[in-house]
Amino acid sequence: MPELPEVEVVRRGLERWVSGRTVAAVEVLHPRAVRRHTAGPADFADRLRGHRIGPARRRGKYLWLPLDSGLSVLAHLGMSGQLLVQPPGAPDERHLRVRITFEDPAAGELRFVDQRTFGGLSLHPEAVRTGTDDAVPDVIAHIALDPLDPAFDEAAFHAALRRRRTTVKRALLDQSLISGVGNIYADEALWRARLHYDRPTATLTRPRTVELLGHIRDVMHAALAVGGTSFDSLYVNVNGESGYFDRSLDAYGREDEPCRRCGTPMRRRPWMNRSSYYCPRCQPPPRTRPSPTAAPPPLPG
Numbered sequence: 224m225p226e227l228p229e230v231e232v233v234r235r236g237l238e239r240w241v242s243g244r245t246v247a248a249v250e251v252l253h254p255r256a257v258r259r260h261t262a263g264p265a266d267f268a269d270r271l272r273g274h275r276i277g278p279a280r281r282r283g284k285y286l287w288l289p290l291d292s293g294l295s296v297l298a299h300l301g302m303s304g305q306l307l308v309q310p311p312g313a314p315d316e317r318h319l320r321v322r323i324t325f326e327d328p329a330a331g332e333l334r335f336v337d338q339r340t341f342g343g344l345s346l347h348p349e350a351v352r353t354g355t356d357d358a359v360p361d362v363i364a365h366i367a368l369d370p371l372d373p374a375f376d377e378a379a380f381h382a383a384l385r386r387r388r389t390t391v392k393r394a395l396l397d398q399s400l401i402s403g404v405g406n407i408y409a410d411e412a413l414w415r416a417r418l419h420y421d422r423p424t425a426t427l428t429r430p431r432t433v434e435l436l437g438h439i440r441d442v443m444h445a446a447l448a449v450g451g452t453s454f455d456s457l458y459v460n461v462n463g464e465s466g467y468f469d470r471s472l473d474a475y476g477r478e479d480e481p482c483r484r485c486g487t488p489m490r491r492r493p494w495m496n497r498s499s500y501y502c503p504r505c506q507p508p509p510r511t512r513p514s515p516t517a518a519p520p521p522l523p524g
């Protein structure tokens with residue numbers, strides 16, 4: 224699934240080409256594309272029509288377009304979803320699911336294209352997070368701030384890590400702790416921090432946590448600079464252009480290739496229905512400690 228850099232690239236494109244436009248018509252070509260809008264395709268189209276789109280927004284991997292009606296169009300890209308801005312008269316994509324046209328015909332069309340139909344669009348009221356003035360669609364109000372948000376609280380994040388009985392990569396993928404980090408950028412940041420993915424979070428010191436967050440931000444900024452990471456031409460910007468960060472990956476997808484730091488062949492291990500890529504020398508696994516209830520080893524002889 225697309226992670227923060229890929230979603231931010233799309234958000235920036237929508238900010239440029241779609242924000243400020245007024246919706247003229249909505250055509251739902253596949254009902255699965257709006258299945259999360261429980262009132263159905265016709266209601267989805269009716270509630271969008273005639274309304275002005277505000278500045279595109281993002282929280283972690285989640286992207287939405289606020290409307291002047293007080294609702295927001297939440298986009299879930301899933302495995303293959305794309306939001307494309309196409310000029311008037313452009314040929315329809317093979318997997319076009321939703322078409323949105325605007326009152327200004329020169330603005331072209333906003334199209335939701337999704338080969339596997341795992342993603343979708345839905346309308347939701349906004350909710351204000353407790354203790355903040357930050358309004359987000361109510362269904363994602365539980366999602367944590369992402370590490371690029373100026374309001375991200377490093378001290379609170381470290382305290383949460385220390386309280387959890389989990390491992391560092393599991394924590395990075397927990398969107399209620401920190402949003403926007405997925406499998407690719409977790410592996411990249413952990414490689415840069417020389418941390419094994421199974422390192423217990425309770426063993427991280429405050430300086431180690433701050434260092435890890437710095438690497439997460441660095442790798443995301445580097446990915447943003449080249450348009451994110453695109454695989455199989457799926458994760459593209461609103462103009463259909465691919466990102467190029469896959470050419471700069473240090474860990475992810477580099478099984479058996481030499482570590483760029485020490486030359487040791489990189490390894491891949493199955494992990495939570497995914498894969499983890501790491502250097503066995505730079506990122507040694509944590510030492511296992513015998514259980515206090517385990518039976519002692521037999522005496523010799």
